Amino acid sequence: MDINKLVERVKNILLTPKTEWPVIAQEQTDVAKLYTGYIMILAAIPAVITFLTYTIAGSLVAGLAGAILNYALSLGLTFLMAIIIDALAPTFGAEKNQIQALKTAAYANTAGWVAGIFGIIPILGVLIIWAGMIYGCVLLYFGLPHTMKSPPEKTGGYFAVVLVINIVLSFIAMMIVGGIVAAMLIGAAVVAH
Template sequence: MDFTKLIERVKNILLTPKTEWPVIGAETTTVADLYKNYILILAALPAIFGFIQGSLIGTTIPFVNISLKVPVGIGIAQMLLTYGLSLGLMYVLALIVDALAPSFGGEKSLVQALKTLAYAWTPAWIVSVLGIVPAIGMLAALAALVYSIYLLYLGLPHTMKIPKERSGGYTAVTIIIGIVLSIVVGWVAAMFSGVSAYSARALQGQIGAIGIPAEAGKDTSLAKVEAWGEKMEAAGKKVEAAQKSGDGQVQAEAVGQLIGAALGGGDQVEALAPDALKPFLPESLAGWKRTAFSAEQNGAMGMQMSVATATYAGEDGKALHLEITDVGSAKGLLGLAGMANVQSQRESDDGYEKTWKENGRLVNEKWDGPSRRGEYSIILGDRFTVELSGTVDNIDQLKSALAGLDLAGLEALKNQGVKRG
């Protein structure tokens, strides 16, 4: 790693972008080299300084002068997970930018697309160090975002070879899709916020997932992402054909399908209808009667998600809350997170929390002694999350109740609604 070259590139892209982009566009490199020599280093800054601010410095609540800190173990977990997902997000967005290039009169090239995103996002990465000073950090982050958009606008004609007059539209579409993907990644990271440690194998899985050579074989993370890329290319051709049709409705549907394919790991995924989830929330659970039920499906721009919830009443005013979520179109990113062999355990005087893999399923268990409240959740088929929580005598009561659900039947539906790319 040549830090002199990295610093020089950062300086040039920030200070003299109009002369630096032609140089970048003409350079020969690879996806692996872009990650190893630039992205892996700069993308670590937001994760590291976010950990410093959240777990070491803390967040002060105005007027009451109280500082809240995320426990160090959880903070480290969030740092590593956010970092890994951000690396995957960069690759997925590059696939989309590459697929959309012909629609704007450009040339397809995954390497050039990744170049564009990495160098355009430099201001946001650099400014993240100011996040430890919230008042300044927020304003700086906003300014960096605006400048990153400007850099993207300047760079696309040089990297993706599009006409300059079409750079504005290409930039706008890229930013919108990037925001959508970032929201989904944030949601996925929040789901795994209880994880406090990654094994070396987990980190290797993340690196494999972003295209840096890992072990060979059809079942490796690298092979899976390469297959994802092939499906994205097919979706991009549909967008190109829709662009030529001149039909706005057809174009919108094609872009929506492209986003859905990106989130679905290369496949288009239609979340289960609410009625399909209802049978997995029985009228009684471990002898407790169901007193409330709701189910809904939401979707936009090629994404869909379904959630079903139920409440069960027991003795002495106690209640259990069951929630089943079909992440639908986000199963690709959930699978990306699941590629890591994660596990953690932490204890206190009041309770504990632990996460582990069991029979290929990610399981999370929480217990708070003073309140006698517990949570037990499981992820099935990298698509369905099942969480049971409530005030009970002990955690085994939750485990026994959840074991009474038809988990195998739900997991068997993991490919339902999946349209292979």
């Protein structure tokens, strides 16, 4: 893993997505390289912050469980969204390509993962994370024509369907993590008394 290349990619996708997406689309890679060189590293940011937040609040067990669940669901949802992006491609005149779909899902998540750093800050952090997730939607919209070769007249529909599915799956994932961590916090409080 080249940390300089990682930082450069994050900077470019966040600051100059219109010029970075064509570069991403042309790169030769595979699932393992995308996961080990990018996805697993950036998805760890919110997971570590989850761990720190719950641990600072007094529950090491909830922090550990929340971090592991957050990380596993983030890795899994990225892969699931890639499968969905790829499966929907022909419906919107785009090209099916599993690697390009994984690139799309991974790099569109960059803003949300990086914004996860601010999760340690009460209230303001949540707003910054939401802003990052919204910017991730912008990144997704800009990426689809390059990675999946969606025609301009169908990109909006493709984006909308992928976005709705992503929102639903993300909500379900948040409910799972939140429910399990809440149960652990309640359990820890009961045991403490």
